[in-house]
Amino acid sequence: MRGIIFASNRSVEEDDHMGVRKGPWTEEEDSKLANYIATHGEGHWNSVARFAGLRRTGKSCRLRWLNYLRPDVRRGNITLQEQLLILDLHSQWGNRWSKIAQHLPGRTDNEIKNYWRTRVIKQAKQLKCDVKSKQFRDAMRYVWMPRLLEQIQASSQYQPVQPNLCISITASATQQDMCQSEVPSIESSCDIQVPSSSYTGSQVLNSAENGSDLFPQLGWDVQGFEQGNDFGAVDSLESFLNEENILFLQQQLCDDLSCV
DNA sequence: AAGTAAAGCAACCGCCTACTT
DNA sequence: CAAGTAGGCGGTTGCTTTACT
Numbered sequence: 001m002r003g004i005i006f007a008s009n010r011s012v013e014e015d016d017h018m019g020v021r022k023g024p025w026t027e028e029e030d031s032k033l034a035n036y037i038a039t040h041g042e043g044h045w046n047s048v049a050r051f052a053g054l055r056r057t058g059k060s061c062r063l064r065w066l067n068y069l070r071p072d073v074r075r076g077n078i079t080l081q082e083q084l085l086i087l088d089l090h091s092q093w094g095n096r097w098s099k100i101a102q103h104l105p106g107r108t109d110n111e112i113k114n115y116w117r118t119r120v121i122k123q124a125k126q127l128k129c130d131v132k133s134k135q136f137r138d139a140m141r142y143v144w145m146p147r148l149l150e151q152i153q154a155s156s157q158y159q160p161v162q163p164n165l166c167i168s169i170t171a172s173a174t175q176q177d178m179c180q181s182e183v184p185s186i187e188s189s190c191d192i193q194v195p196s197s198s199y200t201g202s203q204v205l206n207s208a209e210n211g212s213d214l215f216p217q218l219g220w221d222v223q224g225f226e227q228g229n230d231f232g233a234v235d236s237l238e239s240f241l242n243e244e245n246i247l248f249l250q251q252q253l254c255d256d257l258s259c260v
Numbered sequence: 261a262a263g264t265a266a267a268g269c270a271a272c273c274g275c276c277t278a279c280t281t
Numbered sequence: 282c283a284a285g286t287a288g289g290c291g292g293t294t295g296c297t298t299t300a301c302t
Contacts, residue, residue, distance in 0.1 A: 024270070024296085046287070058287070063271070098290060113291075114269055122267085267299075273292085280286080 021055045025064055029054055033061055034069050067108045074106030078115055080155065084148040086112055087120075087140055 021029075036052035042065065045058030054061060067073070078086070082104055089100045095116075097109035104112065124131035127139065 022272070044287085057272095059273095059289090060271075062288070067270075095291065109290075110270075117292095118268060263302085265299100265301075268297085270294105270296090272294075274290105275292100276288105276290080278286100278288085281284085 019055050020057060022060075025068075029056070030064070030069055033064060037065060037069075063110075067110050072106050073108065078107075078111075080148055080152045082107065084145060084152065086115065087145055087148070090116065091137060091141065 025033075032052045032054055033048070036048055040048070040051075045062040047058075048054075049056050049058045049061045052061075056064075085104060086100060089103060093099055095113075097113045097116075101107050101109040101112050121131050124133075124136045127136060129135045
């Protein structure tokens with residue numbers, strides 16, 4: 001566990017006046033907190049901090065438990081399905097990390113937030129556009145997310161896709177959309193909505209496979225976009241935004257989207 | 261091998277809201 | 282109703298690790 005090694009090697013700051021410890025948690029502190037919660041349950045974090053013999057704030061205890069010690073916390077790489085879900089839910093709700101995390105069992109809001117900041121924003125920078133811009137959001141909806149769907153479909157030949165995974169890709173995340181999308185729809189298929197019409201996930205996949213133009217509003221040629229690219233790679237993000245694709249997207253963003 | 265930059269991530273901070281007194 | 286408190290959330294920081302020169 002990287003975190004424990006990480007924590008044990010770092011110095012711990014202590015507030016002399018209050019006797020409150022800050023900084024990384026030690027194994028001993030983790031053990032005290034976990035044991036206390038195992039006996040008394042979660043909640044009343046200030047009491048937890050006091051009665052567990054921890055010189056931490058209640059907030060710090062809560063955060064440590066939720067983000068690290070909780071038994072159902074999932075660690076490791078974000079899967080393709082999770083990436084797709086994060087992109088979709090973020091397009092609906094914005095930076096509502098805890099709300100997004102509720103739909104990714106075992107993932108914490110902190111982890112999703114970190115994923116977004118380190119991976120997604122990085123890609124926006126490579127495209128030389130703001131992550132909040134319409135251009136980047138469109139790139140996500142019309143290229144990146146369908147691509148993720150395709151990869152999920154491809155990988156499902158070897159391992160089953162989450163049965164209740166449902167993605168609703170909306171054309172534009174207006175305030176109205178956001179109000180209407182409080183809860184993601186739960187369906188057995190994946191509905192992809194583009195500005196003038198609606199496509200199912202399989203249609204998107206077939207379209208991508210056959211090279212038909214599913215994104216006429218943008219004037220993007222999916223087949224052309226894909227040529228020469230290795231989309232069989234596991235890491236969708238890095239394979240999606242290789243140098244060739246970035247140049248292509250930059251060109252499209254300049255030529256087409258500015259006119260939409 | 262050493263130095264530097266970039267990436268990844270745990271933890272803190274400050275604000276907001278809900279609840280209690 | 283107002284004040285105080287606790288919990289929750291998003292933004293940010295800073296340390297460690299990894300990649301690169």
